Amino acid sequence: MIAGDIDLAVLEPTEFLPQVEAGEIDVLLSTGNKPALHEALADVPLASDLGAEEPFVTQVRLFFGAPDLSEAQEQYWVDVLTQWSESDGYAAYIEENALTPQLITGDELDTYISESVETLAGE
Amino acid sequence: MRKRGIAVVLVTGAVALAGCGGEEGSSTESANGEWQPDGDVEVAVGAQPGGGSDILGREFAAAYEEMSGVTAVVENYDTVAGVLLLKEEPGLGEIIGVGNTSNMIVRPIEQDLGYTWEDFTQLAIVAEDVSYLVSQAGAFESAEDMIEAAKAGGVTVGQVGSGAGDTVVADQVADAFGITFQPVVYEGVAM
Numbered sequence: 303m304i305a306g307d308i309d310l311a312v313l314e315p316t317e318f319l320p321q322v323e324a325g326e327i328d329v330l331l332s333t334g335n336k337p338a339l340h341e342a343l344a345d346v347p348l349a350s351d352l353g354a355e356e357p358f359v360t361q362v363r364l365f366f367g368a369p370d371l372s373e374a375q376e377q378y379w380v381d382v383l384t385q386w387s388e389s390d391g392y393a394a395y396i397e398e399n400a401l402t403p404q405l406i407t408g409d410e411l412d413t414y415i416s417e418s419v420e421t422l423a424g425e
Numbered sequence: 426m427r428k429r430g431i432a433v434v435l436v437t438g439a440v441a442l443a444g445c446g447g448e449e450g451s452s453t454e455s456a457n458g459e460w461q462p463d464g465d466v467e468v469a470v471g472a473q474p475g476g477g478s479d480i481l482g483r484e485f486a487a488a489y490e491e492m493s494g495v496t497a498v499v500e501n502y503d504t505v506a507g508v509l510l511l512k513e514e515p516g517l518g519e520i521i522g523v524g525n526t527s528n529m530i531v532r533p534i535e536q537d538l539g540y541t542w543e544d545f546t547q548l549a550i551v552a553e554d555v556s557y558l559v560s561q562a563g564a565f566e567s568a569e570d571m572i573e574a575a576k577a578g579g580v581t582v583g584q585v586g587s588g589a590g591d592t593v594v595a596d597q598v599a600d601a602f603g604i605t606f607q608p609v610v611y612e613g614v615a616m
Contacts, residue, residue, distance in 0.1 A: 303559070309560060309574075310559070312556050312582065314554045314556055318557070326561070327559045328562050330560055334553065355601070360553055360594065361555070361556060362554070364524045365522065365549050366546065366547050368517045379548045382492065392488070404552055419542070
C-alpha cells in the first residue's frame with residue numbers, strides 16, 4: 303500500500319501505528335463503536351459518524367474454557383478475568399496495544415457472540 | 426493429551442464420590458461450591474508467538490500467576506488445533522483458551538473446522554481490537570472522499586484472503602455505504 307499498489311488496507315493498530323507516526327499512511331475510518339483512547343486514533347471518524355447504521359463485527363479478544371465446565375469453574379475464571387480487567391497491568395496492556403477496553407461475560411457474552419454469528423452468516 | 430484425559434476422569438470420579446458422601450466436596454471443588462485449579466494451569470494460544478492472541482495470553486498468564494500464586498504455562502498451537510484441544514477436554518477447568526473473532530466466530534461459519542463457539546464454555550471478551558481503513562498518506566482527503574471514490578469504482582483494498590477478519594470488515598464497510606471495493610489478495614499483512 304505504501305508503494306501505491308493498493309488504495310486501502312483494513313488493519314489493526316499494532317499493524318500500522320509506526321507508519322502513522324512516520325507519516326507514511328493516513329487513518330481514514332474506524333469500524334469501532336466508540337472513539338479509541340490512543341491519541342493517534344482518537345480523532346478518526348467512526349463509521350457510524352458517517353451514517354453506517356449497523357454496528358460492525360470487529361475483532362474481539364476473548365477467553366474460553368473447555369466444554370461443560372461446572373458453574374463453579376466458570377465463575378472462577380470469570381472472577382479472575384474480571385479482577386484482571388480492573389488492574390493497572392490490564393490498563394497498560396490495553397494502552398500499549400492500542401486496544402479498546404471491554405469486559406463482556408455471562409448471558410451478555412452469549413448474546414454478543416450469537417448476534418455476531420447471525421450478522422456474519424447473513425452476508 | 427492422553428495423560429490429561431486420564432486426570433479428568435479421576436477428578437470427575439472424585440466429585441461423584443464426594444456427592445455420595447455428603448457435602449465434603451472434592452479436592453478442587455469445596456462444599457460451598459467454590460472451585461480452585463488442581464495444580465498448574467495451561468493458557469492455550471491458537472497462534473504463533475508474537476501476534477495479538479499470544480501477547481494477550483502472556484500478559485494474562487503473568488498477571489494471573491501474580492494474583493493467584495498458581496503457575497500458568499502458555500502453550501502455542503496452530504489456530505484450529507489450539508481451539509480443538511479444549512474440545513477434547515470437557516469439564517477440565519485447568520486449561521483456558523485465548524480466542525478472537527476470527528477463530529471463534531468467522532472461520533467456523535465459513536468452513537467446517539470441527540467446532541463452533543457453542544461447543545465451549547465462553548468466559549469473557551476482554552478487549553476489542555478495532556479495525557481501521559488506512560491509505561497511503563495523501564491518497565484521500567477524508568473518509569468521505571474515499572467513499573465517493575469507491576462509488577465511482579476502482580478503489581482497491583488489500584486483503585489477506587478469505588476467513589481473515591479484515592475481509593469481513595471490508596465487506597461490512599462496503600455494505601454500510603453501498604460501495605464496492607476491488608479486492609487485491611496478498612500474503613500476510615497488506616502493508
